[in-house]
Amino acid sequence: MPKKPTEPYGHIVFGKDGSVRKVIKKLPDIKLEQEIEVGDLFAGRLATIRGRQYEVEPCDENDHDFRLHAKNEKILIQATEIVSRDYLRLLSIDDYRNGNHKFTEFVHMQVDEIYGVDLEAKEIVILDRLKAKIQKHYSKPQEPFWLLIWTVCSDFYPFWVEGGVSRVSQGVIRVREYVAQNGADPFDEIWFVHLDHVAKRIWPE
Numbered sequence: 001m002p003k004k005p006t007e008p009y010g011h012i013v014f015g016k017d018g019s020v021r022k023v024i025k026k027l028p029d030i031k032l033e034q035e036i037e038v039g040d041l042f043a044g045r046l047a048t049i050r051g052r053q054y055e056v057e058p059c060d061e062n063d064h065d066f067r068l069h070a071k072n073e074k075i076l077i078q079a080t081e082i083v084s085r086d087y088l089r090l091l092s093i094d095d096y097r098n099g100n101h102k103f104t105e106f107v108h109m110q111v112d113e114i115y116g117v118d119l120e121a122k123e124i125v126i127l128d129r130l131k132a133k134i135q136k137h138y139s140k141p142q143e144p145f146w147l148l149i150w151t152v153c154s155d156f157y158p159f160w161v162e163g164g165v166s167r168v169s170q171g172v173i174r175v176r177e178y179v180a181q182n183g184a185d186p187f188d189e190i191w192f193v194h195l196d197h198v199a200k201r202i203w204p205e
Helices: 031-050 093-098 119-134 170-182
Strands: 009-014 020-025 055-058 066-070 073-082 088-091 106-110 113-117 145-151 159-162 165-168 189-194 199-203
Touching (some): 031 055, 031 066, 031 189, 088 093, 093 113, 119 170, 170 189
Parallel strands (some): 073 145
Antiparallel strands (some): 055 066, 088 113, 106 113, 189 199
C-alpha cells in the first residue's frame, strides 16, 4: 500500500482544575487510510455547517480521493495537503544567532532545529495548490466537484476571529482574486480545513 507520512498535530486542553494537557494526534501513514480519516474529519465539520450527515466513500487508486454521500447528494473530493516544508526554511544555529538570514518569524521544531518562516511562500501556498490541481486538467464529473486543501500545521490558520470579527489571510484573498479573474474549472467549490480546527469555504465566498 502506498505510504504518505504526515506531521503530528494537536492542541492543549486547560482543565477547570488548573490542569494542562496536550492532545497529540497523527494520521495513518498509509495513503488510503489517511484519505479516509481526512474525509471523515471534513465530513464531520461539514455536517456542523450544513446540518446534514455525510458518509465517506474512498475512490479507486489513481482517481480522486473520496466522495461524500448525504441524502440526495453526492460530492466528489480532490484533496491536497499543505505541509510545513512548503514555507519553513531550516537555519543553522550560527546563521540564526548571527542574523545571517532574511526571516522575521521562526519556528523551533526541536532544541537544535530552527526554521525561518518564508512569509511570501506561506501566503501563496493555497494559491499554488489550486493552480497545481487546475493544471492537471481533470475531466468535469457529473456530480459536484470540490477541491479540499487541508493541513495539520500548527501555525497555519488562514481563517481566524479577532476582536469578534472574522478575518482571512492575504493567501485566501489572493485565491479569491485569482478565481474571480480566471475561474476554478473544473472545481465547483474550494474548501480549507485544519484537521484540529474548523472547515471554511474559500470559494465561492
